[in-house]
Every structure is written in structure tokens, then in C-alpha cells.
Amino acid sequence: MNKNEITIVTADDHPMLLKGLNDELLSNGYNIIGQASNGIQALEVILKLQPQIAFLDIDMPILTGFEVIKMAREKGAKTKFIILSFHKESYYIVQAKTFQIDGYLLKEDTFFEIEHCINEVLNGHIYFSKSIDEQPINLATEELKRLKLLTLSESKILKLIAQEISNQDIADSLSLSIRTIEKHRSNIIDKLNLKKENNTLTNWALVNRSIILSQ
Template sequence: MYILIADDHPFTLQGTKSFVESYGYKVSDTCSNGIAALNLIRLHHPDIAILDINMPGLDGLDVAKKVQEAKLKTKIILLTMHKEMTVYKKAKEYGIYGYILKEYAQTELQKCLDEVKIGNRYLSAFLEVDLIVDNSRLDHALFALTLSERKIIELISQQKTSKQIAELLFLSEKTVEGHRSNIIEKLGLPKEKNTLLKWALQNK
């Protein structure tokens, strides 16, 4: 069982390496950026790669995506501070095997490695709570919207302009703008440029 670790913070990198080795695993490579991580994965085919998400060159998600596209056998574990549902969804889409939070790595890393080693996937127990809360908030927000407003959100996520939406739904552009204001209000979004488009793209 060979493991690669990539993190751009030297202390975190060394700390993670020490933990992994103390669990009886062999660390074959360490590096501090995503490009080096991807090259080493292609070169040495480690069984598992533990990647930070925020790294120079390529981030951990980029590396996971490229590993998936190249159908490489290396199983990816993301070690991160990100608790956002959108980031986790993207990681899941790229076939990652483990997703654990840095602040709880000492508690969860060994369990995660043991699970991934036998082909199981592992999601941080501390993250699950946040994701469930995030999901229920999203469900509640969508429930507050009318059918017309949901349709408009759907079209916004397809990057349609107010003029295009008005034409598609046989409404006036002013009515669509009114709906947009109501949706922003109901979702509690900041009143800034493209706020609804950003939200729609993140939650579509």
C-alpha cells in the first residue's frame, strides 16, 4: 500500500506524513502542488493520494478530475477546510473516496484510510451534519418559491437573460425583473450584481 501526500503547507504536509506512517502505511511521495501530485500519480501509481484542495498549479479537485478522466487506479482522499455542499458535490462527481476536514484529521484519518484501503468511501462524520443542515436550508428556501419563480431560477441557471426568460414564459421583462427581486428576497441573498445567477449555478 503506497500513499502520496500533497499539501502546500510544509507543516501540514509533514504532520500528515507522520500520522500516516504511524498508522503503519508507507508514504511513497510528498509534494506541495497539484501539478507535481498529478505527475507523481501518473508515474508511480500510488494506491491512495491524500490531497489538499487549495494548492498552486492544480487544486485537489482538478487532480481528482484528471485522475478520473485518465481512469487511473489511485484512490483520492481530500483533506480540506471546505464545508460547502457545492465543493463536496464536485468532489463526489470526480469519484473521490474520502473527504475529511483538516481540523478533525487526527481523529478521522486512520479510519478513512482503513475504509478506503478496502474499497469503501468515507465522508467525515463532522461534515455530514453540516451537509444535512445545508441541504435542509436549501429545501426550505426552494419550498418558499412559487412555481413561476422556480421556473425562472431554472432558466437563470441556464444563463438566460431577463429578456430571454420573458420571451420563453410569455411575460414582460419588467415582470421577470419583479420575480427576480422577490426570489432574492425569499432566498436572503445579498443585493449585488449576478447574485441570483451565482446562487442558481451553485444549487442547480
């Protein structure tokens, strides 16, 4: 496929960064058919134009890049999504893997790497920036594996914990005893390999809320 046949949408709330990305893509022969400066604009443009590729920042107003991807896919978009961010921490990598994002690049990456990522995702591969250490990628993979160890009941309880619902209210909503909920919590802690301390599970669930609720 020729570069000028690849349709692209870009979204970033920093005007200079957005312009820089667009200038690089255009000067290298790519076809930018739309751009956006916030999440809701990005979602609207993607759904309307159905680009082959969308470059999204994570930290955008109204909707984050991850939320845009989730909602666009729920609406049936076939776009390949590439995150372009400053974040390289494992928390963000876990989210990227959770949402099965096609590509994840850092804003420090060269245009050569951006082009390589475009080619990889168009060929059906998942691509993470070479600038990201293997450790957070491996950690993200392990965390997702541990979440998949949870039973249906444990997953349901973990989602309620992530929504800051108390043990008593969880027990009432599921018609279970407090003792049963506490047993489930203990099993979840073991499976997630968390420290057995007060509020460990609650704190972990709040930090990872978006990942848990997307499961």
C-alpha cells in the same frame, strides 16, 4: 492488507502540514511513495506512481485538489482520493459528492479517523469525517438530486449561464428564441428551488460553476 503494502501519495502546499501528515503515516507503518506541494505536481506524481490512495488538500496552487482528481480520473487513474481540508461548508461537500470523492477529512481530525477513512475507502466505501455535521452533507445530496431533475436542454442552458453567456447569445447558439430561453430559466429556478428574484439563477450558477460544469 498490511499497512506497508498500502501505497500513498500526499499533497499539500503548506510544508508543515504536509510533513505532519507524512510523519504520522510513516510512524504508523504506511508506505508513502510520493508527495507534492502544488496541484500539477500532485497530478504528475499520481499518474506516474499510481498509488492506491492520494491525500489532497483542496486549496493548492495551479490546480485545486478537485481539479487534480477530475484530471487524474480522466487519464484512467484507479487511485482512491481522500480530501484533507479545513473546509466543512456545504459548497465543498457538494463538490466532493459531485466528483464522487472516496473520502473527505478535516485537518482537525485525529489520526484514528484518518486510519478509519483509509480502511473504509480501500473497502470500496465513501467516507466523510465525523466532524462534519449531517446538515451540509444532506444539503449537498439534495442539491445534486435537484440538478438531476433538469432536462438535457435545461442542463445545457445552465452550463452556458455558468459561463456568463447572455440570454441573447444562448438563444443564438441554440437557435432558440429569447422567450424560450426565459421559459427554460424559469423552469430551472423552480426545479432548483431558488427564489424568483432578479439574477438569482445567474448568481447561483456562478457560485456553483465548477459543480455545474462537471455534470
